[in-house]
Amino acid sequence: MMYQLTFDQENQKRIHAVEISFGPSGKPLSQPGRVLIGQGQLMKQSRRGPQPKAFFLFNDVLVYGSIILKGRWHKNQQIIRLxxxxxxxxxxxxxxxxxxxxRTPCKSFFVAAASYEEKQTWIEHMEDCRFRLLQSGNRRPGSTFAVTWIPDQAATICMRCYNKFTVTQRRHHCRKCGFVVCSSCSKKRAVVRHIHTTKRLRVCCMCHLSLLSIGETGLDEDGVEGSSEEEEAEEQEEDHETSEGMDSQMDSWSIYIYLKPEHVRPSRIQHLDLG
Structure with missing residues (x-):
């Protein structure tokens, strides 16, 4: 009983620390039964190439964000249900x-760990937590997933009009097909049904036409981009994600493991002394 009480207190402190690291823009993370399983730094493939991100694995969600101030402060919080x-x-x-x-309903993306062992540990723990969550009977697995975005480096020209990308002719991604396109070919916005949001998202001209042909709703009436200031700011953040600390030594997963006894696997996990 004393051990459980100590663990619960330490777990709440860790979750609170993650909460405040995202500042006032972050969403609350403390919930009954939620446990911080582990945390660490991974490289995430983004529009600007690989970027270091802080990832936090809980027993029911995966949270990540951009790293600023040497990891003591984060922004652009993303929360994905396991x-x-x-x-x-x-x-x-x-x-x-x-x-x-x-793969997630909203976005599919590549991540990389500092070592093969760390990669396997991340995958093992994410799948283990997801399995336990689904076994509880309270959650149902997702059935639709977003297409994988084509990396910026793979496209030197727009994949719709074939014009060359330049400093002023920037790359964008269609939220429906994942193609890299120019701004002229991605002025349209639509609600993409496999992405769980009511926001109108950037889509390429071809996908916009296909949505029109099937009578899809949620399109801009005039077909012209009509995003809110909040949506525009979100896209700008994605385009200009910070690369601070990219060349620094990536943190080892084992340093950050916090586990309940039933999650411990001695062959992979380093025990944490909570005494």
Whole structure:
């Protein structure tokens, strides 16, 4: 009983620390029964190339955000329900080693760990938490997942009009097909049904036409981008994610493990002294 009380207190302190690291813009993370399983730094493939992100694995959600102030402060908080996640192991790429794909209803993206062992531990723990969550009977697995975005580096020209990208002709991603397109080919916005949001998102001209042909609702009436200031700011954040600390030593997963006894696997996990 004393051990459980001590663990619960320490767990709440850790969750609170994650909450305040995202500042006033972050969403509350403390919930009954929620446990911080582990945390660490992963490289996430973004529009500007691999970017270091802080990832926090809970027993029911995966939270990540951009790193600023050497990891003591984070921004752009993203929260993904574990039942909505699908993982796919990948071979090493040219620029990203020890990588795997995280599929979600809103976005599918590549991440990479500092070592193969760390990668396997992340995957093992994410799948283990998801399995336990679904076994409880209170959650149902996701059935639809967003397409995988084509990395910026893979496209030197717009994949719709074939014009070359330049400093002023910037890259954008269609939220429906994942293609890299120019601003002229992605002025349309629509509610993308497999993405769980009511916001109108950037789509390319081809996807906009296909949505029109099936009578999809949620399109801009005039077909012209009509986003709110909040949506525009969100896109700008994605385009200009910070790369501070990219060349620094990536933190080891084992340093940050916090586990309940039933989650412990001695062959992989380093015990944490809570005494």
């Amino acid at each position: 039942e909505d996640i699908q993982l796919e192991d990948l071979e090493d790429g040219v620029k990203m080693k020890n990588q795997w794909l995280i």
